[in-house]
Amino acid sequence: MILNIMLVFVCGLAxxxxxxxxxxxxxxxxxxxxxxxxxxxxxxxxxxxxxxAVIQCLATSLLAMQVVSTxxxxxxxARALIxxxxxxxxxxxxxxxxxxxxxxxxxxxxxxxxxEICALALTLWLLHHVLVxxxxxxxxxxxxxxxxxxxxxxxxxxxxxxxxxxxxxxxDTLWIMALYIAAVQVLxxxxxxxxxxxxxxGLTSHxxxxxxxxxxxxxxxxxxxxxxxxxxxxxxxxxxxAYAILxxxxxxxxxxxxFAYYYVKGVSKNGxxxxxxxxxxx
Numbered sequence: 715m716i717l718n719i720m721l722v723f724v725c726g727l728a729x730x731x732x733x734x735x736x737x738x739x740x741x742x743x744x745x746x747x748x749x750x751x752x753x754x755x756x757x758x759x760x761x762x763x764x765x766x767a768v769i770q771c772l773a774t775s776l777l778a779m780q781v782v783s784t785x786x787x788x789x790x791x792a793r794a795l796i797x798x799x800x801x802x803x804x805x806x807x808x809x810x811x812x813x814x815x816x817x818x819x820x821x822x823x824x825x826x827x828x829x830e831i832c833a834l835a836l837t838l839w840l841l842h843h844v845l846v847x848x849x850x851x852x853x854x855x856x857x858x859x860x861x862x863x864x865x866x867x868x869x870x871x872x873x874x875x876x877x878x879x880x881x882x883x884x885x886d887t888l889w890i891m892a893l894y895i896a897a898v899q900v901l902x903x904x905x906x907x908x909x910x911x912x913x914x915x916g917l918t919s920h921x922x923x924x925x926x927x928x929x930x931x932x933x934x935x936x937x938x939x940x941x942x943x944x945x946x947x948x949x950x951x952x953x954x955x956a957y958a959i960l961x962x963x964x965x966x967x968x969x970x971x972x973f974a975y976y977y978v979k980g981v982s983k984n985g986x987x988x989x990x991x992x993x994x995x996x
Contacts, residue, residue, distance in 0.1 A: 743772040758819035766931035767829035773924035780917035787848035793902035802834035804892035814879030856909035868894035877955035933963030
């Protein structure tokens with residue numbers, strides 16, 4: 715029954731979209747999510763974290779489709795991609811050999827990590843194309859939001875408020891640093907959109923929203939597991955790790971509030987090919 719609902723959803727997208735490649739991408743990843751959740755995860759709730767990784771891969775794939783199909787890096791923020799790459803690398807430094815922040819079902823054994831590695835590889839490929847192959851089309855002047863301070867700030871916060879699920883302070887810190895960077899990763903992309911007068915390519919908007927859905931699913935998992943998010947308490951009886959982790963997810967979703975409204979409005983009116991949104995302020 716779930717499979718039928720998913721197929722109906724994809725067919726509905728196809729009817730409203732003159733871009734069959736986009737519909738095909740959604741179809742492939744919806745089917746992949748179905749297989750991951752029901753075949754590997756056996757329907758376990760913890761597999762929702764792996765589903766978040768599936769959607770994260772979809773987001774990066776959609777951005778890659780934009781660069782390949784248009785032959786241009788116009789509207790793509792290299793700074794957002796750099797933040798993505800740093801977040802993936804920090805997270806993988808923990809999840810490839812430690813179990814503290816992984817799904818408890820079988821998808822946490824290798825599927826989750828494989829999806830994150832694929833997303834990192836695709837992000838690095840995109841960065842190369844934006845900064846080297848498609849450099850003449852890259853909006854370097856508009857993509858000007860400083861990210862060095864963001865990375866440093868995320869590191870400081872991670873040192874102060876990391877959990878202890880890995881029981882290794884360095885890697886606990888790197889994992890939550892990745893979470894904080896992922897929370898603010900959208901800012902350079904929104905900055906670039908605002909500098910371009912609110913005009914955004916359809917696939918870029920799908921990329922931003924897919925990342926938001928991924929963050930939502932990850933946050934849902936963390937909310938469910940909040941009692942297990944332990945730490946060395948700064949104040950006795952106050953588990954700052956749970957608040958820090960859930961707060962990071964909330965920040966990402968709050969940053970996308972306006973964008974989500976205009977995205978839904980645009981897709982409902984023009985289908986998946988919508989390419990113009992009202993001005994977004996950052």
